[in-house]
Amino acid sequence: MDPRLLVEAVFRENPQLALQLRSYIAKLLEKLGEKWGSRARLKIMDFCGTHEWTITHYGLRTLMPKGLELVAGPGCPVCVTPSWELEEAMKLSFKGVTVYTYGDSYRLRTVSPVNGAYSLAEARALGGSVKVVTSIYDAIADARKYGKEAVFLGIGFETVAPGYAHALLAGLMPENLSLMSLVRLTPPAMFYSLSILREKPPEPPVMGVIAPGHVSTITGAKAWVPVAEAFEIPVVVAGFEPIDVMMAVALILRQLLQGRAEVEIEYKRAVSFDGDLRAQAAIHKAFEVSDAAWRGIGFLPRSGLRVREKYSEHDARTRYGIREMRVEEWKKDTPPGCKCAEVVLGKAKPTDCPLFLRKCTPSTPYGPCMVSMEGTCAIWARFGEGGVTEDMVRELGLLEG
Amino acid sequence: MDRDKFVKLAHGSGGVEMHKLIESLIISRVEKKKVEGGLGIDYPDDGALIPMGNGEFLVISTDTYTVSPPFFPGGNIGTLAAAGSINDVLMMGGVPLAALDAIVVEEGFPIEDLSRIVDSMLFVFREEGVAVIGGDFKVMPKGSVDKVIINTTVLGIARKPIVDVPREGDKVIVSGHVGDHGAVILLLQMGVGERVEELEKGLLKSDARPLTRLMVPLVEKYGDHIRAARDPTRGGLAGVLNEWAKAAGKVIVVDEGKIPIRRPVKDYAEMLGVDPLYLASEGAAVLSVDAAAAEEVVEYMRGLGFEDARIIGEVRGSERYKGYVLLRSTVGGYRVLEPPTGDLVPRIC
Numbered sequence: 001m002d003p004r005l006l007v008e009a010v011f012r013e014n015p016q017l018a019l020q021l022r023s024y025i026a027k028l029l030e031k032l033g034e035k036w037g038s039r040a041r042l043k044i045m046d047f048c049g050t051h052e053w054t055i056t057h058y059g060l061r062t063l064m065p066k067g068l069e070l071v072a073g074p075g076c077p078v079c080v081t082p083s084w085e086l087e088e089a090m091k092l093s094f095k096g097v098t099v100y101t102y103g104d105s106y107r108l109r110t111v112s113p114v115n116g117a118y119s120l121a122e123a124r125a126l127g128g129s130v131k132v133v134t135s136i137y138d139a140i141a142d143a144r145k146y147g148k149e150a151v152f153l154g155i156g157f158e159t160v161a162p163g164y165a166h167a168l169l170a171g172l173m174p175e176n177l178s179l180m181s182l183v184r185l186t187p188p189a190m191f192y193s194l195s196i197l198r199e200k201p202p203e204p205p206v207m208g209v210i211a212p213g214h215v216s217t218i219t220g221a222k223a224w225v226p227v228a229e230a231f232e233i234p235v236v237v238a239g240f241e242p243i244d245v246m247m248a249v250a251l252i253l254r255q256l257l258q259g260r261a262e263v264e265i266e267y268k269r270a271v272s273f274d275g276d277l278r279a280q281a282a283i284h285k286a287f288e289v290s291d292a293a294w295r296g297i298g299f300l301p302r303s304g305l306r307v308r309e310k311y312s313e314h315d316a317r318t319r320y321g322i323r324e325m326r327v328e329e330w331k332k333d334t335p336p337g338c339k340c341a342e343v344v345l346g347k348a349k350p351t352d353c354p355l356f357l358r359k360c361t362p363s364t365p366y367g368p369c370m371v372s373m374e375g376t377c378a379i380w381a382r383f384g385e386g387g388v389t390e391d392m393v394r395e396l397g398l399l400e401g
Numbered sequence: 402m403d404r405d406k407f408v409k410l411a412h413g414s415g416g417v418e419m420h421k422l423i424e425s426l427i428i429s430r431v432e433k434k435k436v437e438g439g440l441g442i443d444y445p446d447d448g449a450l451i452p453m454g455n456g457e458f459l460v461i462s463t464d465t466y467t468v469s470p471p472f473f474p475g476g477n478i479g480t481l482a483a484a485g486s487i488n489d490v491l492m493m494g495g496v497p498l499a500a501l502d503a504i505v506v507e508e509g510f511p512i513e514d515l516s517r518i519v520d521s522m523l524f525v526f527r528e529e530g531v532a533v534i535g536g537d538f539k540v541m542p543k544g545s546v547d548k549v550i551i552n553t554t555v556l557g558i559a560r561k562p563i564v565d566v567p568r569e570g571d572k573v574i575v576s577g578h579v580g581d582h583g584a585v586i587l588l589l590q591m592g593v594g595e596r597v598e599e600l601e602k603g604l605l606k607s608d609a610r611p612l613t614r615l616m617v618p619l620v621e622k623y624g625d626h627i628r629a630a631r632d633p634t635r636g637g638l639a640g641v642l643n644e645w646a647k648a649a650g651k652v653i654v655v656d657e658g659k660i661p662i663r664r665p666v667k668d669y670a671e672m673l674g675v676d677p678l679y680l681a682s683e684g685a686a687v688l689s690v691d692a693a694a695a696e697e698v699v700e701y702m703r704g705l706g707f708e709d710a711r712i713i714g715e716v717r718g719s720e721r722y723k724g725y726v727l728l729r730s731t732v733g734g735y736r737v738l739e740p741p742t743g744d745l746v747p748r749i750c
Contacts, residue, residue, distance in 0.1 A: 013658065018732035059734025242732040363411055363418070363743040373674060384737025392722045393735045396652060 049374025220275025296341025415635025475607030583680025655714030
């Protein structure tokens with residue numbers, strides 16, 4: 001059997017296993033209730049946008065027992081890219097420097113206009129030089145032919161960083177191309193959102209984390225050990241198929257029942273404890289860790305990657321003298337009324353936002369969480385999570401037993 | 402930039418934006434919306450009905466075809482223009498009889514290509530026994546229209562017209578694979594047509610074809626049990642089900658695992674981040690059928706050569722929820738299947 005089809009049959013199109021997992025999860029939660037002496041009410045945070053996609057797309061929330069809530073976390077790089085940085089890139093585009101960007105950051109809106117434009121897409125319409133690419137390698141190939149000054153907008157988490165590092169280290173970047181590194185590191189964001197949620201006592205506590213699978217292929221599961229230790233909760237690195245996510249939920253509950261708070265790997269077919277050491281070394285060689293701003297959230301210590309001085313000829317910040325934002329200059333950079341920052345931190349659901357599916361829709365996104373398919377609002381909008389699904393399923397008696 | 406003041410591609414994609422615009426721009430401003438005793442512009446269906454006084458109805462449907470590119474694996478704009486409007490008449494329960502066509506072509510378009518297109522169109526009409534009784538032909542200066550667009554109007558007679566009103570308890574049936582045409586056009590528009598092996602090998606092609614052989618005998622035999630029939634073109638299966646749920650005030654529950662989707666359609670849609678349930682079919686039918694007859698109807702459809710026909714879901718009633726489509730995923734979870742929005746694939750048909 002084609003291994004891809006096998007993975008699909010086991011992890012995706014497998015209603016029997018899903019049914020078993022569903023009752024196993026329900027049983028574990030019930031036992032937890034017995035152990036804690038009351039009905040167990042808890043939240044599990046899925047960090048990664050792709051996990052949120054899987055959960056929503058496959059309707060996994062309707063398979064969870066009452067009392068167990070899956071909440072989305074900060075795992076959407078486009079959502080957390082500060083308006084400031086985007087505005088700087090747009091300014092460059094109007095000065096004749098071509099800006100290469102991914103398709104979703106192309107549509108991402110800023111809070112302040114640059115020459116009347118509120119996004120790179122609008123900047124292009126108004127005469128800015130902007131090109132959409134699918135990777136840094138696309139940008140390199142195009143910049144070679146193009147020959148004029150150009151910048152690649154390097155958005156992303158640890159997953160994309162090895163590619164950027166390789167481009168710098170292997171000397172792939174043509175003389176006219178530089179990198180504007182907007183890479184963000186995920187563990188600091190997880191720390192921050194978990195500590196924020198701990199301060200919200202009337203809500204059920206976050207008692208486990210489904211850790212990002214792709215990021216962990218690079219960082220290794222070891223990156224999450226400090227989270228498990230500091231918050232004393234289980235962290236399970238999971239794959240992206242629906243069965244993976246259900247398994248991760250079951251593993252978290254089993255740990256809780258056994259009184260453990262460890263990092264566990266469900267996604268064994270791709271993730272090891274140590275991760276990709278060569279990629280880690282390359283990232284370290286090309287970048288240094290810096291404090292960085294997250295959109296709507298503010299500065300998180302040691303959460304960004306800055307190009308090392310050795311490669312400064314390809315660092316857009318030094319090349320064009322882009323001033324870095326200082327901590328005291330930061331102000332909330334989500335548009336008025338938008339709850340994206342709260343959604344990113346798991347403090348609010350998209351349906352709590354008065355703009356959701358009213359002023360803010362996938363075809364006309366207003367807030368940053370509605371732009372990328374990793375953004376929780378975009379996922380909920382596209383897959384009908386308007387907050388009524390679970391109740392409708394109950395009323396129609398579709399999931400009895 | 403205020404983009405709300407201009408027409409967008411999304412306004413032509415058969416989704417939420419289009420329905421909103423045509424409602425305010427056209428439908429609400431039409432005074433006489435139907436011929437007495439018939440079905441008119443105010444009801445979302447495949448065509449209009451005019452009573453003929455003898456208990457039968459004249460069925461009329463018109464459609465303009467703008468597909469880009471005009472030639473694609475499985476057919477061309479001519480095949481589509483004939484089959485598409487024939488299918489619309491069939492989905493109203495009609496037997497197609499006659500057609501009018503109007504061609505608008507760009508100056509400089511090769512006559513040889515135009516001839517191939519017209520051949521394909523006439524071939525379909527001839528095969529289906531539909532008379533071509535008139536039409537129109539216009540040329541626009543180079544750059545004023547993209548290559549060629551065709552309008553066809555097909556007329557037919559219905560003894561048992563199907564006005565789409567799904568009822569509680571009905572089973573939802575599809576006649577076969579969905580999304581083929583949409584997937585093909587999507588790949589071509591993305592410029593990857595030549596690199597897709599399945600297109601080269603003929604494993605993936607547009608399903609554009611008339612459904613006369615299916616619908617005429619089916620309506621004849623089971624017409625009284627068919628509460629709704631539609632070909633899922635723009636907006637795909639998701640579009641049809643949402644329109645039905647809304648019009649009938651019901652909840653339609655479908656099982657994703659039972660919806661027949663070809664492997665390459667599924668794979669390429671996933672790669673391109675598109676849900677195949679929103680991709681157009683041009684040779685498939687969706688039916689809402691009385692539960693008591695549903696199994697028999699499926700068997701009969703299979704006997705007519707539509708081997709992949711199957712029940713994919715049912716129509717449910719709810720006090721609190723109306724106008725929703727619920728999709729049961731491949732792991733048994735549920736999500737709301739949203740109506741189509743945005744310009745997923747412009748110029749698909």
